[in-house]
Amino acid sequence: MERIRHTQAWATLETLSTSVKRQHMRDWFANDKNRAAKYTTSACGITLDYSKNRITEDVLTALFELAEQRQVSEKITAMFSGEIINTTEHRAVLHTALRNFSGEPVMVDGEDVMPSVFATLDKMKAFTESVQSGAHKGCTGKSIKKVVCIGIGGSFLGPKIVTEALKSHQNKALDVRFVANVDACHIHDVLSECDYKETLFVMSSKSFSTQETLQNTLTAKAWFLQQGATEADIAKHFVAVSSNVKAATEFGMAAENVFPMADWVGGRYSLWSAIGLPICLAIGFDNFRQVLQGAYEMDVHTQTTPFASNLPVILAVLGVWYRNFMGAQSHVLLPYYHYLRGFPAYVQQLDMESNGKSTTLNGLTVDHGTGPIIWGSEGTNGQHSFHQLIHQSNLPIPADFMLPIKVPNQDNTHHAMLASNCFGQTQAMMQGKTFEECYQDLADQDLSDKERSILAAHKTMPGNKPSNTLLFDQLDPKTMGALVALYEHKVLIQGAIWDLNSFDQWGVELGKVLGNDVLDVIKGAKDNEHLDASTAALIAQFNRG
Numbered sequence: 176m177e178r179i180r181h182t183q184a185w186a187t188l189e190t191l192s193t194s195v196k197r198q199h200m201r202d203w204f205a206n207d208k209n210r211a212a213k214y215t216t217s218a219c220g221i222t223l224d225y226s227k228n229r230i231t232e233d234v235l236t237a238l239f240e241l242a243e244q245r246q247v248s249e250k251i252t253a254m255f256s257g258e259i260i261n262t263t264e265h266r267a268v269l270h271t272a273l274r275n276f277s278g279e280p281v282m283v284d285g286e287d288v289m290p291s292v293f294a295t296l297d298k299m300k301a302f303t304e305s306v307q308s309g310a311h312k313g314c315t316g317k318s319i320k321k322v323v324c325i326g327i328g329g330s331f332l333g334p335k336i337v338t339e340a341l342k343s344h345q346n347k348a349l350d351v352r353f354v355a356n357v358d359a360c361h362i363h364d365v366l367s368e369c370d371y372k373e374t375l376f377v378m379s380s381k382s383f384s385t386q387e388t389l390q391n392t393l394t395a396k397a398w399f400l401q402q403g404a405t406e407a408d409i410a411k412h413f414v415a416v417s418s419n420v421k422a423a424t425e426f427g428m429a430a431e432n433v434f435p436m437a438d439w440v441g442g443r444y445s446l447w448s449a450i451g452l453p454i455c456l457a458i459g460f461d462n463f464r465q466v467l468q469g470a471y472e473m474d475v476h477t478q479t480t481p482f483a484s485n486l487p488v489i490l491a492v493l494g495v496w497y498r499n500f501m502g503a504q505s506h507v508l509l510p511y512y513h514y515l516r517g518f519p520a521y522v523q524q525l526d527m528e529s530n531g532k533s534t535t536l537n538g539l540t541v542d543h544g545t546g547p548i549i550w551g552s553e554g555t556n557g558q559h560s561f562h563q564l565i566h567q568s569n570l571p572i573p574a575d576f577m578l579p580i581k582v583p584n585q586d587n588t589h590h591a592m593l594a595s596n597c598f599g600q601t602q603a604m605m606q607g608k609t610f611e612e613c614y615q616d617l618a619d620q621d622l623s624d625k626e627r628s629i630l631a632a633h634k635t636m637p638g639n640k641p642s643n644t645l646l647f648d649q650l651d652p653k654t655m656g657a658l659v660a661l662y663e664h665k666v667l668i669q670g671a672i673w674d675l676n677s678f679d680q681w682g683v684e685l686g687k688v689l690g691n692d693v694l695d696v697i698k699g700a701k702d703n704e705h706l707d708a709s710t711a712a713l714i715a716q717f718n719r720g
């Protein structure tokens with residue numbers, strides 16, 4: 176593929192950015208009463224208002240042209256049809272097959288994968304129903320009350336944030352907990368609240384080789400046996416999700432307790448697979464099915480909607496505009512919904528592990544910015560913290576605000592305040608407050624002209640800070656599925672534009688290898704002579720205690 180900087184659309188966008196940098200959104204809104212309506216579009220229960228962005232019609236047209244020139248439509252088709260688009264691992268990328276309700280086959284290596292997808296869903300449904308109904312008994316005949324889910328990265332974040340976001344759909348009789356960190360504090364804290372007779376452990380690891388997950392499971396198993404259970408009892412209390420069924424059974428999992436996942440499901444794209452078992456246990460299979468349905472509808476939207484009203488395409492090209500032409504290095508996610516507070520961390524992994532790369536598909540070093548730093552937290556908390564920097568620093572930070580219109584157990588007083596803060600922030604970021612307005616506000620204060628000017632300068636808000644606002648009719652299971660799929664496809668499209676492989680993660684591997692080497696030195700199984708002086712000294716100090 177041609178270098179992106181050599182494309183016609185890139186040159187057009189560079190020229191446009193020089194002119195846009197001199198303009199203010201405040202004036203665009205003042206001069207065009209139709210701007211909000213023009214730049215608002217809806218699909219799958221999500222309304223996107225992208226009018227508060229530093230874009231003109233010319234910019235949008237050029238961005239869509241860039242997407243065309245980078246063969247975004249072809250990349251979307253290639254992914255959905257099972258082409259080997261994860262070229263460095265020689266894998267298809269087919270998380271979309273896990274929510275394919277079209278009735279159409281999805282072929283991998285000449286075989287339709289849909290029968291195995293549905294078989295796994297049936298197994299998840301049967302298991303979920305037997306645990307939720309109390310039919311699945313623990314080793315002493317008691318029903319399961321607590322589920323401890325052990326996994327990390329993609330085998331943890333997706334199930335955790337979806338379960339959290341859908342709290343109002345949770346089965347109150349089952350307490351579902353997640354443990355990821357290898358720091359013993361976490362697993363021991365959770366175990367200290369468990370009764371082994373009523374606890375089910377779900378160990379999720381695609382590779383079945385991840386250090387943190389293996390160690391946490393060993394610790395859980397040792398605790399289980401110390402409580403008085405026997406090896407024979409393990410089958411009733413431990414299940415696993417993995418694509419490496421052999422390793423799972425060798426580890427001691429009963430074969431019938433292993434929920435399989437396919438090789439073509441990437442870790443950070445896997446909540447739709449058996450990795451979603453904790454979601455089923457928490458909210459019930461029918462609600463999980465709705466999560467899949469919402470994602471499926473977003474898949475159809477993405478494949479069939481012209482760029483100008485295609486939600487993932489719009490989010491993706493706006494991100495490219497800020498990253499490559501307007502100097503942005505980060506992108507902030509601001510869910511104004513407490514139950515969606517984990518979403519920034521989820522998208523952080525999804526986006527940064529996918530597009531945090533600087534090598535093109537052909538192995539060349541990129542000469543342009545790629546995936547931004549993704550960060551954020553729930554509103555309104557951030558307003559009393561980092562929003563100061565968004566409003567008044569000179570760092571350009573595009574933001575995605577998110578708000579459900581209806582919430583469970585709606586308390587109108589609180590929800591109106593939450594919404595007013597969300598909208599008020601996007602307004603403040605867009606319009607800002609001029610020096611003259613701030614100076615005028617200080618008219619009745621007893622200040623010298625110099626003092627008044629200095630204070631007005633400090634209070635001046637530049638505005639012109641871009642944001643998208645995503646409104647959900649309500650954040651039900653279906654909309655949650657659509658929301659996650661929306662960001663998945665945004666990442667795919669940006670990766671296509673930047674000519675990256677968004678589906679491998681070689682950058683995490685070296686740390687794993689060196690971590691294991693250091694562990695051998697800490698344990699005395701290896702000497703430290705091959706280490707650099709800094710690492711050797713740190714280990715020595717650690718070992719002195």
Ligand SMILES: O=P(O)(O)OC[C@H]1O[C@](O)(CO)[C@@H](O)[C@@H]1O
Pocket residue numbers: 327328329330379380381382383384385388442443528680683
């Ligand atoms: O499911 P596994 O194989 O335990 O891997 C966990 C996570 O580790 C990573 O490979 C990163 O280290 C993620 O991509 C993955 O989701």
